[in-house]
Amino acid sequence: MSFSPLIRHLIDSLRILPGVGQKTAQRMALQMLERDRSGALRLAQALTQAMNGVGHCKQCRSLSEDDVCQLCLDPRRDDSVLCVVEGPMDVYAVEHTGFRGRYFVLKGHLSPLDGLGPEAIGIPELLTRIAAGSFSEVILATNPTVEGEATAHYIAQLLAGKGLIASRIAHGMPLGGELELVDGGTLAHSIAGRRPILL
Amino acid sequence: MSFSPLIRHLIDSLRILPGVGQKTAQRMALQMLERDRSGALRLAQALTQAMNGVGHCKQCRSLSEDDVCQLCLDPRRDDSVLCVVEGPMDVYAVEHTGFRGRYFVLKGHLSPLDGLGPEAIGIPELLTRIAAGSFSEVILATNPTVEGEATAHYIAQLLAGKGLIASRIAHGMPLGGELELVDGGTLAHSIAGRRPILL
Structure with a gap:
């Protein structure tokens, strides 16, 4: 079975959000319809205001x-x-x-x-x-x-x-990283950009 | 620094979506503002239509x-x-x-x-x-x-x-599951609900 036209349109529209695929969009659409219609209407208003008001x-x-x-x-x-x-x-x-x-x-x-x-x-x-x-x-x-x-x-x-x-900006090891896991290019930058330890 | 009021309101509103936290909401808001304003306006319209039209x-x-x-x-x-x-x-x-x-x-x-x-x-x-x-x-x-x-x-x-x-509906092992990984309750249901193999 397929979703009704309005729900299908909502699911398709939600897919413009980054990281949202078909399955997530379905879950979002149905959850809003079932549990938070007023929140969804506020979201619609916030979207319109931001898109028109932010330059x-x-x-x-x-x-x-x-x-x-x-x-x-x-x-x-x-x-x-x-x-x-x-x-x-x-x-x-x-x-x-x-x-x-x-x-x-x-x-x-x-x-x-x-x-x-x-x-x-x-x-x-x-x-x-x-x-x-x-x-x-x-x-x-x-x-x-x-x-x-x-x-x-x-x-x-x-x-x-x-x-x-x-x-x-400097390239090098990210804090908390491990030498054996980082890629060769990053490590090379890290060695080339080494700095004396000031005591 | 903080976001401007309209962007902050959009970020807050996006958080009603299931699985969307502060960081994801920020990314969604800024990405829509930067790259897909018409898509965001279509989403606003789809939300309004669905919330008002679906019963x-x-x-x-x-x-x-x-x-x-x-x-x-x-x-x-x-x-x-x-x-x-x-x-x-x-x-x-x-x-x-x-x-x-x-x-x-x-x-x-x-x-x-x-x-x-x-x-x-x-x-x-x-x-x-x-x-x-x-x-x-x-x-x-x-x-x-x-x-x-x-x-x-x-x-x-x-x-x-x-x-x-x-x-x-029957309870038991999910297809593709492994006995050693499944919880005891599920496995117990699976044993209790065993069925003769019809050859």
């Missing part, structure tokens, strides 16, 4: 309901360091480390095979932002993937000769 | 957009067997086994500690349905939990002397 900050291009986000407006932050990341989620991740400089959010990474060049991911806007600011260092915190590395190097080349330090 | 079938009490569901209306099904389950999801599970009789969906199981007595889970309606039908067998397919067993036995007692067979 991008003009300055850092992260998600924001205002023209310029709270983070960019905050006068207590360090105006000399800019952290460049691939997406808004990364801003929250870096923020948890205690970093208190400024951010710029790219639209992902360079991916020539998918037709994503410097314009598509917002590199011209990044250069405009850097020119308008008073940064002494730009931290390139794109992901440690092939595309993320290429994007970081591309930006570093553009910044050469502009009197800025372009730095890259 | 319960008058006859089997499963989820249905119509007064009586397609399954109850289907004239090709076996009117002599009624399968009693705890929820609409169970109907879809039993349907996959090839069962083609009729269904009745309880609202969960008896749970005196939570104040859920026979009326709360719809047992009077079940008796009305059985009286109105021409069933020769009622399969009690509540879950093999303490509450599900108690509910099945309670219903079986009510049906005693009404000229009906009240049967219970």
Whole structure:
């Protein structure tokens, strides 16, 4: 037997959520219908409000309901360091480390095979932002993937000769990891990037 | 830093979905905002339509957009067997086994500690349905939990002397299981319920 049209449509629509397959979507749909219809209606409203009300900050291009986000407006932050990341989620991740400089959010990474060049991911806007600011260092915190590395190097080349330090986040052993389990590339980076122990 | 109010409200609202915690809800919210706003708006619409449009079938009490569901209306099904389950999801599970009789969906199981007595889970309606039908067998397919067993036995007692067979789904080894891994109760049921091999 198949589900009725409205339930089927709801199940299909739930599958846009990351990590939600057919089986999970079925469980979600039926559970909401059976146990939490008011919660589901609140979710529908929250979705509509967020999709219509949340835009991008003009300055850092992260998600924001205002023209310029709270983070960019905050006068207590360090105006000399800019952290460049691939997406808004990364801003929250870096923020948890205690970093208190400024951010710029790219639209992902360079991916020539998918037709994503410097314009598509917002590199011209990044250069405009850097020119308008008073940064002494730009931290390139794109992901440690092939595309993320290429994007970081591309930006570093553009910044050469502009009197800025372009730095890259360190690669190495994750805390709590085990040498015998980590991949060779990571361990090689970890050895090459070794630092003297200061006593 | 915290998320902006609309994003925070969306994250909170997503947490009503089964199996979705804080971290997953964040990822879902940001991914929809970044990559699939039209999909999210379609989801909002599907949620609203389903919550407002889907009710319960008058006859089997499963989820249905119509007064009586397609399954109850289907004239090709076996009117002599009624399968009693705890929820609409169970109907879809039993349907996959090839069962083609009729269904009745309880609202969960008896749970005196939570104040859920026979009326709360719809047992009077079940008796009305059985009286109105021409069933020769009622399969009690509540879950093999303490509450599900108690509910099945309670219903079986009510049906005693009404000229009906009240049967219970078999307990035993799940296919592909291993004797050394299965719990003792299941294995005991499996031994007690052994059947001669017909050659």
